Amino acid sequence: MRSETVIRWVLRLTALSALSGLALITAFIFKEGVPVIAKIGLVDFIFSGDWYPTEGQFGIFPMIVGSLAVTAGAMVIGVVFGLGCAVLLTQFSSPRVISIVKPSIELLAGIPSVVFGFIGVVILVPFIRDTLGGPGLSVLAASIVLGVMVLPTVTSISVDALQAVPRSYREGSIALGATEWQTTHRVILKAARSGIVAAVILGMGRAVGETMAVIMVAGNTLDVPHSLLDPVRTLTSNIALEMGYAAGEHRQALFATGVVLFVIIMVLNTIALTVSRRRARRAQDR
Amino acid sequence: MKWFLAAAVVILVLIGLSLGLGGSRGGALNVVGSTSIQPFAEMLAQRYQKMHPDRYVDVQGGGSTAGLQAAANGVADIGMCSRSLKPEEPFTAFTIARDGLAVVVPLSNPVDTLSRDQIRKIFAGDILRWSEVGGEDRPIRPITREEGSGTREAFVKLVMGKSRISRKALTQESNGAVKELVKNDSCAIGFMSLGLVGDELKAVAVDGVAPSAAAVTSGRYPLVRPFLFVTQGKPSPGAQAFIEYVLSPDGQRLLEKEGLVGAK
Numbered sequence: 071m072r073s074e075t076v077i078r079w080v081l082r083l084t085a086l087s088a089l090s091g092l093a094l095i096t097a098f099i100f101k102e103g104v105p106v107i108a109k110i111g112l113v114d115f116i117f118s119g120d121w122y123p124t125e126g127q128f129g130i131f132p133m134i135v136g137s138l139a140v141t142a143g144a145m146v147i148g149v150v151f152g153l154g155c156a157v158l159l160t161q162f163s164s165p166r167v168i169s170i171v172k173p174s175i176e177l178l179a180g181i182p183s184v185v186f187g188f189i190g191v192v193i194l195v196p197f198i199r200d201t202l203g204g205p206g207l208s209v210l211a212a213s214i215v216l217g218v219m220v221l222p223t224v225t226s227i228s229v230d231a232l233q234a235v236p237r238s239y240r241e242g243s244i245a246l247g248a249t250e251w252q253t254t255h256r257v258i259l260k261a262a263r264s265g266i267v268a269a270v271i272l273g274m275g276r277a278v279g280e281t282m283a284v285i286m287v288a289g290n291t292l293d294v295p296h297s298l299l300d301p302v303r304t305l306t307s308n309i310a311l312e313m314g315y316a317a318g319e320h321r322q323a324l325f326a327t328g329v330v331l332f333v334i335i336m337v338l339n340t341i342a343l344t345v346s347r348r349r350a351r352r353a354q355d356r
Numbered sequence: 357m358k359w360f361l362a363a364a365v366v367i368l369v370l371i372g373l374s375l376g377l378g379g380s381r382g383g384a385l386n387v388v389g390s391t392s393i394q395p396f397a398e399m400l401a402q403r404y405q406k407m408h409p410d411r412y413v414d415v416q417g418g419g420s421t422a423g424l425q426a427a428a429n430g431v432a433d434i435g436m437c438s439r440s441l442k443p444e445e446p447f448t449a450f451t452i453a454r455d456g457l458a459v460v461v462p463l464s465n466p467v468d469t470l471s472r473d474q475i476r477k478i479f480a481g482d483i484l485r486w487s488e489v490g491g492e493d494r495p496i497r498p499i500t501r502e503e504g505s506g507t508r509e510a511f512v513k514l515v516m517g518k519s520r521i522s523r524k525a526l527t528q529e530s531n532g533a534v535k536e537l538v539k540n541d542s543c544a545i546g547f548m549s550l551g552l553v554g555d556e557l558k559a560v561a562v563d564g565v566a567p568s569a570a571a572v573t574s575g576r577y578p579l580v581r582p583f584l585f586v587t588q589g590k591p592s593p594g595a596q597a598f599i600e601y602v603l604s605p606d607g608q609r610l611l612e613k614e615g616l617v618g619a620k
Contacts, residue, residue: 191536199541206541290526291523291527311527314419314422315419315421315502317421317425
């Protein structure tokens with residue numbers, strides 16, 4: 071009886087400390103970042119393109135665009151290939167193939183991001199520079215590298231979601247005369263939607279937050295990119311690039327960059343979650 | 357229960373070991389700062405420790421500004437700074453060497469010489485094609501270092517003056533990354549420590565003077581910056597000893613062998 075209570079309290083304590091750690095980090099970022107946003111003005115901070123930290127000018131518009139562009143590109147690649155792979159594995163392959171292919175894709179997640187960045191710099195960047203033009207370091211290079219990096223997350227969670235769809239759905243649909251493809255995209259994918267959305271959100275989180283590989287392949291210019299071949303700087307790389315040097319207001323501005331990043335991730339997650347919930351509810355209403 | 361005990365023992369042993377190692381290095385001399393000076397400082401530290409096996413020098417990068425900060429708040433015994441100090445920065449500074457700032461292009465680029473004015477216009481984004489400065493008809497891609505880098509600040513001070521580096525300039529976070537990029541991109545131009553250029557890049561002549569240790573010593577090459585060791589107030593005895601070694605003929609010879617110019 072006593073050991074029961076002790077264990078309950080130990081668990082409570084561990085859960086609480088993990089949560090409070092998160093809360094403290096959040097509080098710290100906001101405490102450091104918000105004053106400088108207030109001083110510069112939210113609109114100027116977000117919509118100005120002048121980032122000259124040594125002269126006291128802080129505008130992060132190009133980096134917001136950069137983060138969004140690179141993330142969007144990565145999601146196109148990650149979701150198309152990841153979801154495609156998951157559908158192929160769960161619907162059109164034998165269990166043996168899944169048991170071999172899924173772990174090998176998950177192995178990709180274990181590769182450190184510097185390695186992806188390095189491969190990007192050594193192989194992808196020169197390839198883009200020579201075949202498509204531009205500096206090679208670009209939105210496209212960053213998107214491809216990030217897309218490959220989110221692939222394991224998207225694939226393995228989608229596979230789990232698709233496998234969780236009851237067999238009876240599939241059998242019922244086939245019995246009603248639907249083809250395999252009709253069954254897959256009208257029944258199975260819809261039934262697994264919430265899991266797939268979770269996969270996309272997690273992948274997106276990784277893409278927005280990834281730093282090292284992006285610094286290596288994105289070029290880090292301060293200009294708003296006009297094409298896929300233009301170099302770009304993301305919010306995370308801005309923090310990582312200048313963190314070592316920043317002091318005073320510059321340092322606070324980097325925390326403010328973190329605040330914006332925080333808000334962007336929250337907004338993206340909320341949108342993705344509400345969209346999937348609303349669709350799910352509408353589907354139920356029908 | 358058994359495995360739990362075993363794991364606990366292993367963890368305790370590991371903690372003990374790390375404490376023990378940490379303890380024996382308790383008197384380490386922390387040298388922190390510029391990534392341009394870092395490789396040279398590491399070499400000096402290695403030599404110094406060979407001579408004095410009981411002393412330990414820990415060299416870390418982070419950048420000039422970080423080095424100054426670390427020296428100011430006592431985290432580092434010595435800060436490394438690869439640009440001259442501003443008047444409002446009150447440190448005790450020791451010039452350990454002088455370094456030419458090389459403007460580099462890939463070997464394939466036929467341009468051999470640029471004026472300081474041309475370099476400024478290139479990095480400001482006013483000159484956009486190599487043909488405007490006597491090269492092939494290609495775009496110019498300037499590559500700069502990140503805000504706060506000592507190399508960048510020295511470049512801004514020596515070349516840019518009041519002009520700003522163009523927003524379109526690619527930004528790389530280390531000398532190595534600049535080197536890698538310039539080496540492979542026929543349109544690129546960058547700048548870095550003369551001691552780090554190596555033979556895979558071409559350092560162009562600036563205002564007609566080819567960069568070399570001799571040209572830096574004689575003062576003819578225009579882009580020269582000091583490599584500084586800074587301390588807050590008087591250096592501690594340990595720091596003093598290391599600085600004295602660096603400034604000794606032996607230390608200076610080592611730096612000169614690596615392509616820097618002695619402090620004199």
